[in-house]
Amino acid sequence: MIHDVIIIGGGPAGMTAALYALRNGKSVCVIEREGFGGQITHSPRVENYPGIASMSGNEFADTLMSQIMNLGADIELENAQQVIKTDRLFNVHTEEGSAHQGRSVILATGVKHRLLGLDGEQELTGNGVSYCAVCDGDFFAGENVCVVGGGNSALQDALLLSAKCASVTVVQDLPALTAEQVLQKQAMHRDNISIQTNARVTALLQQDGQLTGIRVQSDQGAPRDIPCSGLFIAIGLVPDNAPFRNLAALTPQGYFDADERCLTGTPGVFTAGDCRNKNIRQLTTAVGDGAVAALAACRYVDAVMADHPDGC
Ligand SMILES: Cc1cc2nc3c(=O)[nH]c(=O)nc-3n(C[C@H](O)[C@H](O)[C@H](O)COP(=O)(O)OP(=O)(O)OC[C@H]3O[C@@H](n4cnc5c(N)ncnc54)[C@H](O)[C@@H]3O)c2cc1C
Numbered sequence: 199m200i201h202d203v204i205i206i207g208g209g210p211a212g213m214t215a216a217l218y219a220l221r222n223g224k225s226v227c228v229i230e231r232e233g234f235g236g237q238i239t240h241s242p243r244v245e246n247y248p249g250i251a252s253m254s255g256n257e258f259a260d261t262l263m264s265q266i267m268n269l270g271a272d273i274e275l276e277n278a279q280q281v282i283k284t285d286r287l288f289n290v291h292t293e294e295g296s297a298h299q300g301r302s303v304i305l306a307t308g309v310k311h312r313l314l315g316l317d318g319e320q321e322l323t324g325n326g327v328s329y330c331a332v333c334d335g336d337f338f339a340g341e342n343v344c345v346v347g348g349g350n351s352a353l354q355d356a357l358l359l360s361a362k363c364a365s366v367t368v369v370q371d372l373p374a375l376t377a378e379q380v381l382q383k384q385a386m387h388r389d390n391i392s393i394q395t396n397a398r399v400t401a402l403l404q405q406d407g408q409l410t411g412i413r414v415q416s417d418q419g420a421p422r423d424i425p426c427s428g429l430f431i432a433i434g435l436v437p438d439n440a441p442f443r444n445l446a447a448l449t450p451q452g453y454f455d456a457d458e459r460c461l462t463g464t465p466g467v468f469t470a471g472d473c474r475n476k477n478i479r480q481l482t483t484a485v486g487d488g489a490v491a492a493l494a495a496c497r498y499v500d501a502v503m504a505d506h507p508d509g510c
């Protein structure tokens with residue numbers, strides 16, 4: 199079967215793109231390699247999605263999934279590895295050995311937060327470990343938290359958390375912070391922020407599946423345990439877009455180089471969500487991109503079909 203739209207990535211951006219394309223009468227295949235819902239399924243509570251006071255990330259993902267399934271989306275739990283354009287069609291090849299044919303492609307591959315790589319990190323995500331202070335900071339009001347990292351994101355997290363938490367300890371492995379001076383000055387002036395440079399987190403401490411602290415090793419001296427109920431890891435985001443660079447140019451950081459219109463340099467190929475070059479990576483911006491990319495893909499398919507009614 200040739201689908202009108204093939205979407206790579208079943209996160210909020212990809213599933214929203216599917217919703218919009220299906221409601222425009224297009225046939226859609228969504229290919230997801232891990233679990234439908236993407237990053238948001240790691241969030242126990244989402245409280246910044248307009249119109250919905252509170253929901254879990256899984257509730258959001260399940261509802262969106264039902265919506266697209268009810269509209270007839272084809273879904274594949276596969277890892278898309280390569281897309282080859284042949285004349286007017288795109289062939290999406292997966293690690294599992296399938297080849298899916300489509301008239302257009304939406305790349306919605308998201309990002310991964312860079313992990314510390316410590317034992318228990320995955321299990322404690324959502325149980326004390328977070329990668330999103332904007333999203334999860336309120337859950338730690340009045341408590342002691344740590345932030346790992348020393349760049350802009352880490353210090354923005356620390357400043358945001360210091361307004362609601364009892365104390366914030368920033369742990370940076372380099373000799374100095376790398377964030378902009380203005381952020382560093384603001385952090386220095388907050389009484390409840392302390393900064394430890396030349397210090398590496400070497401272990402996550404836990405009890406009954408809940409984070410209770412971190413172990414930190416500085417350049418000199420013995421390891422030290424810092425009790426905390428929250429650990430915000432801000433050591434960078436990692437896109438995983440390289441397999442598709444033949445279709446869409448990448449920025450030096452590895453994001454798809456597309457603007458607010460979600461167009462790539464290849465006609466028929468669009469991109470949506472956290473995987474594209476943008477400033478704000480949130481649920482609202484991901485679903486917004488999904489809608490924009492889907493409607494652009496629908497217009498593209500309509501034009502191709504008008505010129506080539508045989509469908510190829
Ligand atoms: C713990 C946590 C809490 C958060 N809380 C909030 C919050 O409260 N509010 C908020 O607005 N935002 C929150 N966010 C951010 C929000 O989840 C993201 O901005 C949003 O999920 C981005 O959606 P996306 O579809 O662009 O990417 P993703 O959610 O990253 O989805 C991309 C999907 O593509 C799949 N994929 C990638 N490559 C391939 C491939 N080659 N083949 C097949 N599938 C592939 C991935 O497996 C993934 O499922 C949170 C993020 C985290 C990690």
